[in-house]
Amino acid sequence: MPVEFWRFLKAVELSGFSKWVREANSIWAYPTVLFLHTVGLAFAVGISVAVSLRVLGFGSRMPTKPMDKFFPIIWAGFWLNAFSGTILLATDATAKMKNPVFYIKMGFILLAVITVQLTRNRVFRNHDADTTPVSMNSKILAASSIFLWLAAIVTGRLLAYLTATHIVGSDI
């Protein structure tokens, strides 16, 4: 990537806001951003797991159409984490953007969001869903969303342990 891009990331990292979040000895700084990121995870992943389990045949007597109303909760958790995650990225931008695990985590999240939305369209917005059996493709999509969210959790937690210098061994 061009050197201007890395200069930009460095500037973001050195900005007053990033410095405050990273270094202020305040419960409202870094700890609160981490807390928001964990709450967002609980609702995005947790509610997504609940609706996916329905597709996989657990609680299969629940009508699917009203369950569509739970997707905004999943999205609220997702956007809370996009927001808090952007702040976490800003505090450590150059290292994160050099860390392969960061891109793997983003890949898992992108694919999770896609499978969640595809499941929503195929099952929860399908008027025939409650009168016909759930298709194998829908079940594969639902199982994939659970797997992809869990993979995002695994790589996200590992990001706290793996720094770019461990992996790439360089610094800008």
Next chain:
Amino acid sequence: MSYLDAISRWLKATGLSWAMLHYTWVWPTCQILHLIGMAFLVGIVGFLDLRILGIGKGIPISMVHQLLPWGIAGFVLNMTTGILFYIGDPFQYLHARVFHFKMLFILVAGLNVLYFYLSGLLAKVEALGPVEDAPLSAKVIAVVSLTIWVGVIYLGRMLPFLGDSF
């Protein structure tokens, strides 16, 4: 509370405690499982609470109940990994006020569920028609449950900052 000190000292001397800290992959693995268990527990319990509060009307509450074993599985996973953290390094938790509050919050969450069952409110809510509004008392229990679990997440996340655990 010196008996808790004694138990903690004994736990610290076990091989399991040694293993929790000796192998560098064990602690992060347990943290990952603790996050996954949390997502299952809060996701399923949150789904039921939000349904009681009126989201997704048309889903009979008695049917949401069928998902609860997955939430309980999340709770068991978190109790197990939580106990492992404690065995690994008891004294970073034993005297930390934020840890005491976290345990207290989990206890209150348990009592809240117990009251929901024993008061007969759960049975009343499950007898409702799919689009009927839940009684206010059940909604209060749902709000308490959501608040307590978000509080548990907060206190857990604050263990390294308000306490000094890793």
